Amino acid sequence: MRALIRFGKQPRLRFISHLDLQRFFQRAVNRTGLPVAWSQGFNPHPVMSFGSALALGWTSEYEVIDIKLSAPMGRKRTEDAVRAALPEDLPVYEVRMVDDKHAAPMALVRMSDYVVRLEGENAPAVLEQIPVFLQMEVVTTVKKTKSGEKEINARPLVVEMEPLEEGCFKTRLMLTESQSIKPEMLVGLLADLAGVEAPRTHVHRLALLGLGPQGDPLPLMTL
Amino acid sequence: MSLSERIENLMMSVQKPVRYMGGEFNAVMKDANGVDVRYAFLFPDTYEVGMSHLGMKILYHAINARDDAWCERVFSPWVDMADLMRRDGIPLFTLESRTPVREFDLLGITLQYEMSFTNILEALDLSGIPLRSADRTEGPFIICGGPCAFNPEPLAPFVDLVALGDGEEETQQTINLYKQWKAAGLPRSEYLRMAAHIPGIYVPSLYDVCYNDDGTVRSVTPKPGSGAPEVVKKALVKDLDSATYPEKLIVPYGEIIHNRIMLEIFRGCTRGCRFCQAGMIYRPVRERSVEHLMQMADSLVSSTGYDEISLMSLSSGDYSCLPELAHRMVERFAARRVRISLPSQRIDTVLTDTLKETQKVKKTALTLAPEAGTQRLRDVINKGVTEADLIRSVTDAFEQGWSAVKLYFMLGLPTETDEDVLGIADLAEKVRRCYFSVPKERRAPGLRITVSASVFVPKNDTPFQWAPQLDYETVVHRQQLLRQTLSKVKGVDFKYHAPDLSYIEAVFARGDRRLGDAMERAWRMGCRFDGWSDQFRYDLWLKAFEAEGINPDFYALRPRTTDEVFPWDHLDCGVTKAYLLREWEKAQRAECTMDCRKGCTGCGMKRYGACEGR
Numbered sequence: 064m065r066a067l068i069r070f071g072k073q074p075r076l077r078f079i080s081h082l083d084l085q086r087f088f089q090r091a092v093n094r095t096g097l098p099v100a101w102s103q104g105f106n107p108h109p110v111m112s113f114g115s116a117l118a119l120g121w122t123s124e125y126e127v128i129d130i131k132l133s134a135p136m137g138r139k140r141t142e143d144a145v146r147a148a149l150p151e152d153l154p155v156y157e158v159r160m161v162d163d164k165h166a167a168p169m170a171l172v173r174m175s176d177y178v179v180r181l182e183g184e185n186a187p188a189v190l191e192q193i194p195v196f197l198q199m200e201v202v203t204t205v206k207k208t209k210s211g212e213k214e215i216n217a218r219p220l221v222v223e224m225e226p227l228e229e230g231c232f233k234t235r236l237m238l239t240e241s242q243s244i245k246p247e248m249l250v251g252l253l254a255d256l257a258g259v260e261a262p263r264t265h266v267h268r269l270a271l272l273g274l275g276p277q278g279d280p281l282p283l284m285t286l
Numbered sequence: 287m288s289l290s291e292r293i294e295n296l297m298m299s300v301q302k303p304v305r306y307m308g309g310e311f312n313a314v315m316k317d318a319n320g321v322d323v324r325y326a327f328l329f330p331d332t333y334e335v336g337m338s339h340l341g342m343k344i345l346y347h348a349i350n351a352r353d354d355a356w357c358e359r360v361f362s363p364w365v366d367m368a369d370l371m372r373r374d375g376i377p378l379f380t381l382e383s384r385t386p387v388r389e390f391d392l393l394g395i396t397l398q399y400e401m402s403f404t405n406i407l408e409a410l411d412l413s414g415i416p417l418r419s420a421d422r423t424e425g426p427f428i429i430c431g432g433p434c435a436f437n438p439e440p441l442a443p444f445v446d447l448v449a450l451g452d453g454e455e456e457t458q459q460t461i462n463l464y465k466q467w468k469a470a471g472l473p474r475s476e477y478l479r480m481a482a483h484i485p486g487i488y489v490p491s492l493y494d495v496c497y498n499d500d501g502t503v504r505s506v507t508p509k510p511g512s513g514a515p516e517v518v519k520k521a522l523v524k525d526l527d528s529a530t531y532p533e534k535l536i537v538p539y540g541e542i543i544h545n546r547i548m549l550e551i552f553r554g555c556t557r558g559c560r561f562c563q564a565g566m567i568y569r570p571v572r573e574r575s576v577e578h579l580m581q582m583a584d585s586l587v588s589s590t591g592y593d594e595i596s597l598m599s600l601s602s603g604d605y606s607c608l609p610e611l612a613h614r615m616v617e618r619f620a621a622r623r624v625r626i627s628l629p630s631q632r633i634d635t636v637l638t639d640t641l642k643e644t645q646k647v648k649k650t651a652l653t654l655a656p657e658a659g660t661q662r663l664r665d666v667i668n669k670g671v672t673e674a675d676l677i678r679s680v681t682d683a684f685e686q687g688w689s690a691v692k693l694y695f696m697l698g699l700p701t702e703t704d705e706d707v708l709g710i711a712d713l714a715e716k717v718r719r720c721y722f723s724v725p726k727e728r729r730a731p732g733l734r735i736t737v738s739a740s741v742f743v744p745k746n747d748t749p750f751q752w753a754p755q756l757d758y759e760t761v762v763h764r765q766q767l768l769r770q771t772l773s774k775v776k777g778v779d780f781k782y783h784a785p786d787l788s789y790i791e792a793v794f795a796r797g798d799r800r801l802g803d804a805m806e807r808a809w810r811m812g813c814r815f816d817g818w819s820d821q822f823r824y825d826l827w828l829k830a831f832e833a834e835g836i837n838p839d840f841y842a843l844r845p846r847t848t849d850e851v852f853p854w855d856h857l858d859c860g861v862t863k864a865y866l867l868r869e870w871e872k873a874q875r876a877e878c879t880m881d882c883r884k885g886c887t888g889c890g891m892k893r894y895g896a897c898e899g900r
Binding site: 073074075076078079080083084086087089090091092093094096101107119120148149150152 | 294297298303304307308309310311313537539540541587588589590591592593622623
């Protein structure tokens with residue numbers, strides 16, 4: 064049996080790196096007192112995985128951790144135990160118990176929704192470029208990869224984008240191993256279109272999404 | 287923009303932003319308006335160092351157990367953060383509520399190490415608090431404690447109170463007194479006068495220091511009419527089982543130096559090593575019961591989720607019920623995959639059956655501290671171990687599958703000669719032979735011997751407080767001698783450092799009030815994080831001493847006569863000066879003193895009525 068836990072990362076904790084968060088969860092899982100399954104091998108550790116890494120400095124209301132249990136456990140008890148083991152700045156939003164055959168969250172993630180807030184005087188000029196960007200068919204840019212730099216078309220990686228009040232915009236971006244773009248990079252492209260320097264950004268993740276039976280994007284926890 | 291937002295803006299541009307983040311699991315949050323006393327606790331080093339420190343955890347918990355007070359943590363911002371805070375006018379703040387330190391009622395500072403003194407000045411300045419006690423008309427009272435509190439004289443101009451000895455109870459009394467003082471609406475100076483009556487509290491500003499023509503101290507006496515005691519006795523917690531101990535520990539997000547449960551199994555040490563300040567000032571030995579330790583371990587494992595418990599003390603192998611404790615711990619926590627570890631192992635107690643049991647999981651390097659290379663010199667320092675002990679320990683270890691050994695020594699111990707230094711190389715060679723004496727199929731491959739030699743710093747309140755530090759040239763000569771000799775022993779890695787940092791440490795360890803100006807000048811010139819070799823500026827320190835007309839050799843290199851009055855003689859650390867002097871004289875005759883568990887050696891602790899003194 065496995066527990067899928069959706070939790071958030073509040074502004075105060077946005078400077079925890081993904082690696083530190085993983086270590087933190089090893090201890091947090093010990094604190095829950097739940098019958099956690101341990102890996103075999105030379106250096107055993109609790110079996111768990113994250114839906115997606117959150118970059119340093121981002122906040123979120125949709126992080127997913129998948130913890131394997133060695134014995135059946137009720138949803139409510141699991142939720143209470145996990146909530147008690149986390150600080151208030153890592154709030155637990157929902158818990159779902161799934162069987163071992165359920166696909167790993169990491170394998171299901173296709174897209175992510177974000178709210179991006181732009182700081183400073185360049186923000187309006189950047190936001191004005193959103194409709195321009197959406198009407199383009201090809202937005203060529205250079206992406207750094209492990210094997211060097213690669214020219215890509217960024218346009219299809221941006222599924223949706225709309226401006227909001229007060230220097231913010233909302234966007235849905237591709238998030239798979241081969242196709243992904245980070246909000247900061249998107250802001251850089253918009254700033255290039257506007258001919259201004261990229262403003263400082265605050266990124267907040269609203270949701271991780273996978274694909275439903277009809278290929279429609281659905282929140283990860285519902286799949 | 288709020289202070290919190292301004293801090294967060296800086297965090298994107300500094301190394302290790304988690305240092306300044308707060309919000310850890312088990313950090314204590316309270317309503318600031320719901321408490322009478324706000325207490326900021328400063329550890330004057332980085333977050334990773336300070337968060338590894340047990341004393342801070344104990345006092346944080348002890349203060350926060352009260353409903354009327356809230357203790358919050360402060361660490362020295364690393365130089366990158368400090369510079370940005372200064373640029374942006376951001377005051378030093380606490381991690382919990384991000385409140386400026388200057389708005390607190392009390393500021394407790396722990397003095398673990400002389401080389402953190404400039405960080406205290408840096409912290410006061412970043413807080414916007416005037417450096418000198420005499421210049422402060424508002425803001426928190428500054429209370430220093432910890433081992434260096436037994437000679438706080440170089441800091442005397444800057445601090446308000448000094449807390450000697452165990453902090454659990456005296457800290458509460460300083461808080462109680464603060465409430466009374468505040469309620470009575472008395473002037474600031476009255477708090478200091480009243481605090482001088484709390485057991486263990488020393489108020490430097492209430493004392494006059496007179497000097498002899500040769501620059502030594504003639505006397506330190508309470509100011510007439512101050513009511514301060516002539517001698518301040520340290521505070522002592524007689525029964526550790528009834529003393530407060532955290533049931534929860536803050537679990538940091540980033541990695542810190544000691545990221546595990548620290549369980550203090552006893553306080554004090556009976557060995558009587560003559561170089562060791564901790565072995566003197568933390569007397570007498572007070573053990574916690576096995577029952578109590580098991581309970582403490584249980585609640586800490588559940589509340590932190592840590593997978594390692596370190597059994598802490600000055601000499602854990604000396605715990606009277608160690609086999610029982612270790613056995614029950616291993617049994618109790620094996621199923622929860624919690625490791626039990628013993629730090630700083632002594633070579634005479636190290637490889638008991640117990641340890642074999644506790645080391646089941648991981649074979650890290652075996653760490654041994656013979657401290658000196660010859661039996662004669664080990665007798666001088668009263669390190670009651672022999673070469674045979676060492677040989678037995680390492681042979682056992684190699685047979686059990688260890689292949690890495692770390693050996694710690696000191697250079698410049700009193701009466702040391704070149705021959706003693708060559709003895710270190712000789713020991714390393716013998717350890718190597720022990721390894722090869724174990725049949726190849728039984729020993730683990732890859733022998734690694736690390737020999738570490740630090741420079742001895744004579745400390746106040748030890749039998750070596752009368753001894754000069756070895757001069758720079760001779761230290762360098764002996765380091766090179768040892769390096770050359772060890773280079774002929776295969777498989778040995780030799781670690782040593784330039785003696786300049788130890789020299790400044792020696793100046794302050796036995797310093798007096800006249801050093802305060804030089805310390806402030808050095809800090810103004812840019813000295814901070816002096817204990818970090820990448821930050822330490824020897825050149826600036828020498829300039830600062832020169833500008834203030836201070837000859838540092840007077841403090842570090844001068845042999846003291848037995849009738850000299852020391853700047854710390856009015857602070858009673860538990861052991862008497864007469865005992866220390868006897869030990870100093872025996873040291874020069876290379877005579878040993880037995881472990882006082884085997885019979886009272888008359889150190890003076892009986893005066894405190896907390897020592898069985900068999």
